[in-house]
Amino acid sequence: MNIFIFQTRRIGDFFQSVPLIESLASADGDEAKKIDILIDESIYDIKNIFNTEINFITYESILNPLGISVKCLNKFDKFLLDLTSEYELAVNLNYDFANSLFLNFFKNQKKGFIVLNKSKKTAESISRSGPANYLFNIVKNRSLNRINITDIYSLIGSEKTAEIKTSYGIIKLKKKIESKKKRLSGEPVRICISIGATHQKRIWQSENYAKLISLLSLNLNCEIIIVGTPEESSAAEEIKQKLPDGVNIIDLTGKTNLNELIYLIKDFDLIIASDTGTLHIAQIFNVPSVSLYTGNANFYETGPHVENSYVIHSVIQCYPCMQHEPCRFNYACKNDINPEDVFNLALMQIIKNKLHYSFKEQEIKFSDVKKRVIANVKKGNFSVAVCKHLSSVHFYPLYKRKISKNDFASEILKFCWINVLSKNSLKIDKNNVLRYTNKYYKIDESLLNSLIKEINFIKGVFENASKSFNKEDKNDKYAALYFEKFKNSVKSLGLNYSYFKLACDYFIDELNLSGAQKSFNDIILLLDNAIDILKMF
Missing domain, CATH: 3.40.50 (Rossmann fold)
Known part of the structure; x- marks a missing residue:
C-alpha cells in the first residue's frame, strides 16, 4: 500500500x-x-x-x-x-x-x-x-x-487516537538506558533547558532561567545544557551573565544542526522547555519533561504526551490567547510562573524517574516537594497539569479541586468528541471516565444537575430540527431560508451555552461541507454520550 x-x-x-x-x-x-x-x-x-x-x-x-x-x-x-x-x-x-x-x-x-x-x-x-x-x-x-x-x-x-509508545519502530535512533550505570558511577544527571520559542508570548524571562539553573546546580549533581537557535544566542548570553559565580552550564545555542540536536535530546534525563520543537522531539524519545505553557500555547492542545509529564501554566482569564493578538497585560501569564515552582517540578520528575542519587545532600521526599507545589498553586496565579493516558492523551490537575461548569462540560465532551470523530469506532469507557473525573475533581451536585438539564435541552433543539430538515426539500427557497435561520439559532446556542460553542461552530461547518444528515448525527451522538456519562455521577 x-x-x-x-x-x-x-x-x-x-x-x-x-x-x-x-x-x-x-x-x-x-x-x-x-x-x-x-x-x-x-x-x-x-x-x-x-x-x-x-x-x-x-x-x-x-x-x-x-x-x-x-x-x-x-x-x-x-x-x-x-x-x-x-x-x-x-x-x-x-x-x-x-x-x-x-x-x-x-x-x-x-x-x-x-x-x-x-x-x-x-x-x-x-x-x-x-x-x-x-x-x-x-x-x-x-x-x-x-x-x-x-x-x-x-x-x-x-480514525483512531494515537498509540503512544516508549520507542517508535520507524525511528533509527534509540534512547540509551543508562540510569543504573550513572547511579553506580556517580555520573551527573543531564538536564536540557530549551530557552526559545517561536513567539515572544512563550519565551520565559532570562532572569528566571538564571534563577532556575542556580537552584538546579546548587541542589543536584547535574550537567545543564541549554539549547536554542542562533537567534537565541543573545538570550543565552544574558542568562550566563546573570548566573552566580561557580555555576557552570554548557551553552549549545546556535551550535548544533537539527540532526545533532536530536542526537543530544534523546539521551537527556530531563528536559525543561516551553511549547517548542525541542520539547516535542524529546517526547518521541520518552524524555521526562517539565514544560511551561503561556501566551498562545494551549497545553491541552499541544502539551507533552509522555505519561506523567508536568505542565506549569497560567490560569489568568485571557490564557490561552491568540498568537496574532498583542498582549494587553504585560505578559502577566509569564510573570505568574516562578523559578522555584519549576525547580520543584523538576525535583518531582527526578524522584519519580529514580534519579534521586543525584541529590547533593539529604534525600528529598516526593510527597514533601508535591506539598510545596500544591501550596503555591493554591495561593498563586498558576496551576500544574499532569499527562495521563486513557486510550488517548489527557491532562489532570496535580490535586483534587473544584471545577467550573464550563470546564466540567469540556472534560466530559472530550471523550464524546473522540467517539464522534472516530465515526463511533472508539467506544467510551464510561467507568474509566467516572473514575478519573471523580479522582481529580470535586463535582457540585447542583452543577451536575444544571448541566444535565441544559444538555438535554440542547439535544431536544437538534432532534426537533433534524426532523424538520429531513422533511424539507433543500432546493426549495423557503427551505433554504429555514436552513439559514437555524444556523443563526445554533450560533445563539453557542453564545448562551459557551461550553457548547465549539460544537456549534463544528456543526455549522459540517452542514456546509457534509450535509444535514451527518451533521445532525454527529451532534446528537455527542450529546447522547454526554448525557449518559453525566447520569453516572
Whole structure:
C-alpha cells in the first residue's frame, strides 16, 4: 500500500504526528507499505534519523531534478497526475492551500484538508473531514478544546487516537538506558533547558532561567545544557551573565544542526522547555519533561504526551490567547510562573524517574516537594497539569479541586468528541471516565444537575430540527431560508451555552461541507454520550 502524508508545518508539529506515521506504517496486513511524507525544506535533514521505509520529500526535491516549475502549468499538471496515481491513501494534516490543492490530484482515498471549488455563498475553498473540521474550529475556541494534537492528527489519518509508545519502530535512533550505570558511577544527571520559542508570548524571562539553573546546580549533581537557535544566542548570553559565580552550564545555542540536536535530546534525563520543537522531539524519545505553557500555547492542545509529564501554566482569564493578538497585560501569564515552582517540578520528575542519587545532600521526599507545589498553586496565579493516558492523551490537575461548569462540560465532551470523530469506532469507557473525573475533581451536585438539564435541552433543539430538515426539500427557497435561520439559532446556542460553542461552530461547518444528515448525527451522538456519562455521577 502506498501512502502520502502532508506535514509541512514546523518541527514540533512534525514530531507530534509521529504516532500517526508509526500507526500507518505498522497497520495490520501483510501488504508492504511505502510512505512518502511531504515536509518543509527547513527540516528536510530529519530524514536521516528515520528508517528507509519512510521517504521524505519537499516540493523543491521533487520538482527541481525534473526541471519543472510551478509556473509551467501544463508540465506541472501532468507531473502531478503521474505522481499521485500510485497512492491508495493521501492524508493532509495542514490547513494549507497549496497542500490541499495538491491533494485534489489523488484519485483514491483522501483524508484531512482538501481544496474544493469556491462557493459563492461561503467563499469556502477547503473541505474538511470531521477530525480536520474539529482541528479547524478549535483555533476559534481554544479554551474549549481538551484533545491533544497527537490524537487529532491520528484521528484525521487513521480514525483512531494515537498509540503512544516508549520507542517508535520507524525511528533509527534509540534512547540509551543508562540510569543504573550513572547511579553506580556517580555520573551527573543531564538536564536540557530549551530557552526559545517561536513567539515572544512563550519565551520565559532570562532572569528566571538564571534563577532556575542556580537552584538546579546548587541542589543536584547535574550537567545543564541549554539549547536554542542562533537567534537565541543573545538570550543565552544574558542568562550566563546573570548566573552566580561557580555555576557552570554548557551553552549549545546556535551550535548544533537539527540532526545533532536530536542526537543530544534523546539521551537527556530531563528536559525543561516551553511549547517548542525541542520539547516535542524529546517526547518521541520518552524524555521526562517539565514544560511551561503561556501566551498562545494551549497545553491541552499541544502539551507533552509522555505519561506523567508536568505542565506549569497560567490560569489568568485571557490564557490561552491568540498568537496574532498583542498582549494587553504585560505578559502577566509569564510573570505568574516562578523559578522555584519549576525547580520543584523538576525535583518531582527526578524522584519519580529514580534519579534521586543525584541529590547533593539529604534525600528529598516526593510527597514533601508535591506539598510545596500544591501550596503555591493554591495561593498563586498558576496551576500544574499532569499527562495521563486513557486510550488517548489527557491532562489532570496535580490535586483534587473544584471545577467550573464550563470546564466540567469540556472534560466530559472530550471523550464524546473522540467517539464522534472516530465515526463511533472508539467506544467510551464510561467507568474509566467516572473514575478519573471523580479522582481529580470535586463535582457540585447542583452543577451536575444544571448541566444535565441544559444538555438535554440542547439535544431536544437538534432532534426537533433534524426532523424538520429531513422533511424539507433543500432546493426549495423557503427551505433554504429555514436552513439559514437555524444556523443563526445554533450560533445563539453557542453564545448562551459557551461550553457548547465549539460544537456549534463544528456543526455549522459540517452542514456546509457534509450535509444535514451527518451533521445532525454527529451532534446528537455527542450529546447522547454526554448525557449518559453525566447520569453516572
